Amino acid sequence: MVEQVARLGEWVAEGGVVVLSGAGLSTDSGIPDYRGPSGSARRGTPMTYQQFTGDPVARRRYWARSHLGWRTIGEARPNDGHRAVARLQDAGAVHGIITQNVDGLHQAAGAREVVELHGNLARIVCLACGEPTPRAELARRLDEANPRFAAVASAINPDGDAELADADLDGFAVVDCLACGGLLKPDVVYFGETVPPDRVARSFALVGAARTLLVLGSSLTVMSGRRFVLRAARDGIRVAIVNRGVTRGEPYAGIVVDAPLGIVLPNLALAVGADSSLPVGI
Numbered sequence: 001m002v003e004q005v006a007r008l009g010e011w012v013a014e015g016g017v018v019v020l021s022g023a024g025l026s027t028d029s030g031i032p033d034y035r036g037p038s039g040s041a042r043r044g045t046p047m048t049y050q051q052f053t054g055d056p057v058a059r060r061r062y063w064a065r066s067h068l069g070w071r072t073i074g075e076a077r078p079n080d081g082h083r084a085v086a087r088l089q090d091a092g093a094v095h096g097i098i099t100q101n102v103d104g105l106h107q108a109a110g111a112r113e114v115v116e117l118h119g120n121l122a123r124i125v126c127l128a129c130g131e132p133t134p135r136a137e138l139a140r141r142l143d144e145a146n147p148r149f150a151a152v153a154s155a156i157n158p159d160g161d162a163e164l165a166d167a168d169l170d171g172f173a174v175v176d177c178l179a180c181g182g183l184l185k186p187d188v189v190y191f192g193e194t195v196p197p198d199r200v201a202r203s204f205a206l207v208g209a210a211r212t213l214l215v216l217g218s219s220l221t222v223m224s225g226r227r228f229v230l231r232a233a234r235d236g237i238r239v240a241i242v243n244r245g246v247t248r249g250e251p252y253a254g255i256v257v258d259a260p261l262g263i264v265l266p267n268l269a270l271a272v273g274a275d276s277s278l279p280v281g282i
Helices: 004-013 023-029 049-054 056-073 078-089 135-145 197-208 223-234 260-269
Strands: 017-021 094-099 114-116 119-127 132-134 184-188 214-215 236-241 255-257
Touching: 004 214, 004 236, 004 255, 004 260, 017 078, 017 223, 023 260, 056 119, 056 135, 078 094, 078 255, 078 260, 094 197, 114 197, 114 214, 114 223, 119 135, 197 223, 214 223, 223 236, 236 260
Parallel strands: 017 094, 017 214, 094 114, 214 236, 236 255
Antiparallel strands: 119 132, 119 184
8 A cells, every 4th residue: 555655646746636536535524425434325315306396295304304414514624635635736736626525625625616516515596596595594594493303313424414213304394595485405416417517517627637537535436426537547547546445446547545535645745745734654
């Protein structure tokens, strides 16, 4: 592993790195991943866009679970991995960041111009009039509308959807848009939706201009992220992966490091001379 990390440091030091991050980067911030050592395949069936818009009962169930989950996502703070990526960007080694995460932790760590493929849970949008609402404001309104809601989540998914018993959902009240009374929805891509084309185009443009595509904390199980690895491999762009556990991108990668991101990434920041007070040591 030491040799692989040293070689990865050489690649990163050459610059032209585009980061593709997944849920595994946020586990040290207290957000479990789906398939790595801290998680498993997603618990339960995810809400689809069609269910959310067409079934009031399903929508109420979603908001109750998401309201609980936001208490974990909203309180999460960037970890050493996020901060190292931001410092690599400041140092000029990283020229683009694409994330599959919806937690906003890259930006909270100081990263700039992050392409959020699947959106951000901190943003709420009205499906009727498009009025945006900060998630903190919606959380306050839901607390006021549900003063007796005292359910406790048994698990949290990376998309902020909590697991709790149906009995705990009884009586939960959903609030609507203050501007027009329309349906409110987190500004994230649900199952049944597609990633907005402009985000996909920006991501492919970043990958196409990269010297190295660096995958961080993603199993690359779904095509949403894996397509960028396939494009990089097709175009002769180097692929490196740092992840706990196996990934579906390994056949295309020149470097694979199975190690904690909170240790590897600060070492990479140190290797390129990025100013870092983060703990290092492999």
